[in-house]
Amino acid sequence: MRRSGSKFLRSDTDAAYEETLRRLDDQRLLRKLHPVCGESGHVRVHDVDGRALISFSSNDYLGLAHHPKVKGAAIDATEVHGVGSGASRLITGTHPVHLLLEEAIAEFKGVKAALTFANGYATASGFATAFLSRKSIVILDKLSHACLIDSCRLSGAKVRVFRHNDLDKLEALLRWADGQPDKDRVVIMTESVFSMDGDLAPLAEIVSLKDRYGAQLLLDEAHGVGVIGAQGRGLAADLNLTDRIDYHMGTLGKALGVAGGYLAGSQAMVDILINKARSFIYSTAPPPILAVAARAALEIAKGKEGEERREILRGLMARLAEETGQPESPAAIFPYQIGDEAAALAQAFALQESGFYVPAIRYPTVARGAARLRLTLTADHTCGQIQALTRAMADYAARHGAV
Ligand SMILES: *Cc1c(COP(=O)(O)O)cnc(C)c1O
Numbered sequence: 001m002r003r004s005g006s007k008f009l010r011s012d013t014d015a016a017y018e019e020t021l022r023r024l025d026d027q028r029l030l031r032k033l034h035p036v037c038g039e040s041g042h043v044r045v046h047d048v049d050g051r052a053l054i055s056f057s058s059n060d061y062l063g064l065a066h067h068p069k070v071k072g073a074a075i076d077a078t079e080v081h082g083v084g085s086g087a088s089r090l091i092t093g094t095h096p097v098h099l100l101l102e103e104a105i106a107e108f109k110g111v112k113a114a115l116t117f118a119n120g121y122a123t124a125s126g127f128a129t130a131f132l133s134r135k136s137i138v139i140l141d142k143l144s145h146a147c148l149i150d151s152c153r154l155s156g157a158k159v160r161v162f163r164h165n166d167l168d169k170l171e172a173l174l175r176w177a178d179g180q181p182d183k184d185r186v187v188i189m190t191e192s193v194f195s196m197d198g199d200l201a202p203l204a205e206i207v208s209l210k211d212r213y214g215a216q217l218l219l220d221e222a223h224g225v226g227v228i229g230a231q232g233r234g235l236a237a238d239l240n241l242t243d244r245i246d247y248h249m250g251t252l253g254k255a256l257g258v259a260g261g262y263l264a265g266s267q268a269m270v271d272i273l274i275n276k277a278r279s280f281i282y283s284t285a286p287p288p289i290l291a292v293a294a295r296a297a298l299e300i301a302k303g304k305e306g307e308e309r310r311e312i313l314r315g316l317m318a319r320l321a322e323e324t325g326q327p328e329s330p331a332a333i334f335p336y337q338i339g340d341e342a343a344a345l346a347q348a349f350a351l352q353e354s355g356f357y358v359p360a361i362r363y364p365t366v367a368r369g370a371a372r373l374r375l376t377l378t379a380d381h382t383c384g385q386i387q388a389l390t391r392a393m394a395d396y397a398a399r400h401g402a403v
Contacts, residue, residue, distance in 0.1 A: 028341035029362055036357060041066040043380045045357060054385050055357040056375040061227050061332045062309045063380035064257030064297045073296035077289040085285040090274070092285070101291040104298050105262050108233060109250075110242040114264035115273045116294075118286050120222055120251035123261030124151035126277030127218065127247065132157045135184040137177045139170065143197060145220060146365075148189045157187075164194075167205050174213040186215040187246075192224035192235035196366050196374060198333030203235055207244045218247040226255020227331055231302040232310060256301060258294040260286050309379035316377045316386060323390035335361075336373040336393070344371035347396055354392045
C-alpha cells in the first residue's frame, strides 16, 4: 500500500473498504441502514418516503416502548434528573434510581441482587472480565448470541461449542472439561429463547447436567423475560429452576421496551461485577431516566396489564402459527426459513413493496445458506395485520414457486 509520510492515503484505504463492501454485496451479505420511523409504536412505521409499513421486526413484545406510563415516567424523570449521567457510577456516585431498578429486577427474577449495564452486549463483556480467565472453560450452545461468543473471546477462556440443544454433545464436553487440569471454572452459556429461531433450551436437562459435572450456568433470557411464564418472569422461573442458575442475564431493551442489560444472582456475584466488570466500571452510567422508565415498564410487565398483553400476544402467536401452518411457537419469534441470501433479501424487499417491514436475517447472524425472514409479534399487532402479512407471503410464494 502507498503511504504518504506515516499516514495512509485516505483514497487507498477507502478503495480497500469499497472493495470489501462490494464483495459483501456480491454475496448478498451487505448490510445497510433503512431509515424507518414509528408512528405510535413499533408496529405502524413509515419510511423516508412517508410510505406506511406494518412492521414485524421489533422485540418490543409487550408494546411497552411507547406505553404512556413508561413515556410519562421518562418525561417526568427528565425534568428532575436531566439527561446524561455524567460519569461511571463508581466516579460520580450511584443514582438511587439505578439501585431501585436493580432491587426491582432482583425481586422480579427471584434472586438476591442485580446489576445493570448500558445494554445486553456490555453485560456479557462485563461478565467475561469479571468471571472468566484463560483458565476458564466455556461451553456454549452453537446458536448463542454474538455477545456471548464475543465475551468468551474477550476473556481468552477455552471455548467449546455444542450443537444447538444437543444434550449428548453438551455432556461429552462437560466430561472433557471435567478432566482438564488447572481450570478455574466451567461455565455453560445458553439462551432460554433463541433469538433467531424462537425455540427454547431444554433448561431442566441442562441444569441437571451442570449440577452433575459441577459446572456453572449463565442463562440469557433476552427473549424470555416479559414473554414466558407467570408475570413474564422467564423460563427459569417458569420451570422453578431460579435457584439452580448461577448467572441470570437479560436485557431491558426488548420486552421491557427501554434499554439496558442486567446480570442477577447472588450479592457476592454482583459485588464482583462492581469490582471487575470493565464495561460497568469504565463506562458512563446509563441515564437515570432510562432506569426510571425501565422500572415503570417492569411494573407493568409483571402486573395485570402485562398479563393481559401476554394474553393478547399469545393469541396473535397462535394465529400466526395457524396462518402459516407452522407449529405453535413458545415465544414471539417466527423464523421463516428461506436458505439462500439473495432469495431472502428479494422476499423482504417484495414484502416492503406490499407494505410490510420484515427483516431478512443473513450470515453471520445465522449460518451461511440459512437465511430467513424473522417475524416478531408484539401485543400491539392485530389479527388483521397478521392475516394481511401471511396473505402477502403466500402470494409471493405462489408467484416465485417458493415453499
Ligand atoms: C439482543 C440480545 C442481547 C443483547 O442485548 P442488548 O440490550 O440489545 O445489547 C443479548 N442476548 C440475546 C440473546 C439477545 O437477543
